[in-house]
Amino acid sequence: MAFEKTWRWFGFQKDELTLSDLKQMGIEGVVTALHHIPNGEVWPVAEIMKVKKAIEAQGMRWSVVESLPVSEGIKTKSADWPRLINNYKESLTNLGQCGIDTVCYNFMPVLDWVRTDLHYKLPSGGEVMYFDFPTFVAFDAYVLKRPGAEDDYPAAIVAKARERFKSMTPAEAEKLAYNIIVVTQGFIDGAVDGSTPDYKKVFLELIDTYKAIDRDRLRQHLKDFLTEVIPVAEANGVRLAIHPDDPPFPVLGLPRIVSTKEDLEWITQQVDSISNGITFCTGSLSVRSSDKLVDMIHSFGHRIHFLHLRNNQLLPDGCFHEYGHIHGVVDMYEVMKALLEEQQRRIKEGRSDTRMPVRPDHGIKLLDDYSRQANPGYPLVGRLKGLAELTGLEMGIEQMLKREQ
Template identity: 50%
Template sequence: MRHTWRWFGPVDRVSVQDAAQAGAHGIVSALHHIPTGDVWPLDEIAKRQDQVRAGGLEWEIVESIPVSESIKTQTGPWREHIANWQETLRRLSVAGIRTVCYNFMPVLDWTRTDLRWTTRHGAKAMRFDRIDFVAFDLHLLERAGAAKDYDAGTCEQAQRRFREMNDARKLGLSRNIGAGLPGSADGYSLPQLRAHLETYAGISREKLQRHLIDFLTEVTPVAEQVGINICAHPDDPPWALLGLPRILSSAEDYTFMLREIDSTANGVTFCTGSLGARAANDLPAMVRQFAPRIHFIHLRNVRREELKTPCSFYEDEHLEGDTDMVAVIAEFLSEEKRRRAEGRTDHQIPMRPDHGQEILDDLTRGAQPGYPAIGRLKGLAELRGIERALSHATYGLG
């Protein structure tokens, strides 16, 4: 695998040079300051490349070109936004970038109730508390009809939890859930979130799936023409939230997407953390199933705190949690071996150590939540060790 590292640009408290010292081969980044729906300017793409090169690496992966809510709902300037997405692909290709990650989650992208939850040994990790989230939905957001989405016992627990919350916790919970994509300045106040939810009235799961296919029908041919692989990130967490449908949460969801747009350029960002929060997802089996179409890998581990789905979970250490990371990496190495035998130019699949617990000096650095320096360095070192061991000639995966 090719080891990459997410970098949020000059505002990131973890530098490109830090990433190089951690052992990264390349950088994953995006132009977070460009408004969603706009074309990425050529000079801004070149500027980001220069910033990365100044740290000793190359910008290799885009994560992400945001897909606008207009595209997802097919309202407003959605056709213009698709055209702009296509043009951005063309410009990135000219710049030499060959992999673009995106997601199709409505309104809320990744969602956590705690951005710096204290673990058993004092590290800080991101966490999703199911009851806190329901308390937010019922008593802070006060979404119309929300109680119908939960059983009576869950509603009672959420009411008790809400009564125990002080004002600081209520404010923090609202901010955490309303946060935008990592690295983005976007975020939602409660009134803004309510307004965005209203735009999805009447959009069923099946309709949102069709909108995804409509989007891919337009952008995949352009990706093919310019030599870029586009890859859809799974829902995080992988279940419906706030009455919104989610459509990339399971093997069945990805099977539908890949079957409807049957092109190598249309592929998967395989995130073990997002998919691993859903107990029914068999991750090694999913890698085997989708291996030829997996273009980007996020390796992280979550610990599910309940047997049910949805569940509470937190970001565990990379080799802990509920995902068998050794088995997952073994599947990826087998796929890379198969690709080399086929002569595929993309036989080396880029991966990044996704998220990480804040440990040691991370605790005072103030980096983007989930993206510490030392926590990710530790994760990358552990993952690299598994890869190196499994790639040894004795085991036949190298």
């Protein structure tokens, strides 16, 4: 049995591809969300069913919700927390009643993911996304001018950041800030709307809401969230799958609590339920080379509900750039083998969640992608290439495992 082949689709209004396009591509499961519903509001059954029926009319299934956003008020446990939690639980109930069984979410403060260059050229001529640590620190300390930013990073990186900033023109500094705060976040329910005149000021105010929240307190807020929502998810046949931090280390003086193997083990232990699970993102987790991805699969593979597979090239000073799917720091052969062995265990145990949806996460912009409009990291041809590579690798390992039995 192979993994369910899925594709992230941004909806009728926000995605250039149609559902019939996805069907032609051989996609089995669609990964999408109700992007038109404001963060913190209830997802109504009627709106869920509208999307679900459109997907099923093309012979596919709504495989994963990515994502049902966790509002900043839940992460900070603001005065609005009770309403936001109740709305989240109602949305989970509605999704379960509609037969949607997997929900990917994250608990990253303020920023969902971070890159400093959205058009980094590979030697091949293709484009990927790049995280340059000194450039990011230059943004934080000298463009955003967050108070105390220089104290939150290694002195050597701060020194390089200072020189990096001195070499920027005002236009380059503004573009860097806009890309980090708005462009990378706008299509995934970002915290700051691009129409806000002084978006940097709003961004700083959001960061300031975390000034009394350290790692331990944010962990407690996540535990409180899980304690409330996991029983509701379990009762309605829904599996929650938390996405790792991207990148998996602190930025902007904000705590990161979903970055390491120890973090993921802690999360799965807080509520002992199969509904309290993980999105296994090799792209995010591989940035910390000290953590072994195969070891993670062996440790808590039974809680992995969704697979994001892609690769990185790691560079000095904490920098990295994306690098397609099967080449890079991730040993995708060993990762795929461990995941297929986990799938076999589930089949033998008679579990219902054996399909293990997988999507090619991000991709190299190439060929016809340059004539298309797409969200950062989501080119058509580059992702199709990745899906083909991953599928071929998967089929080869499957045959090998069958012959070993």
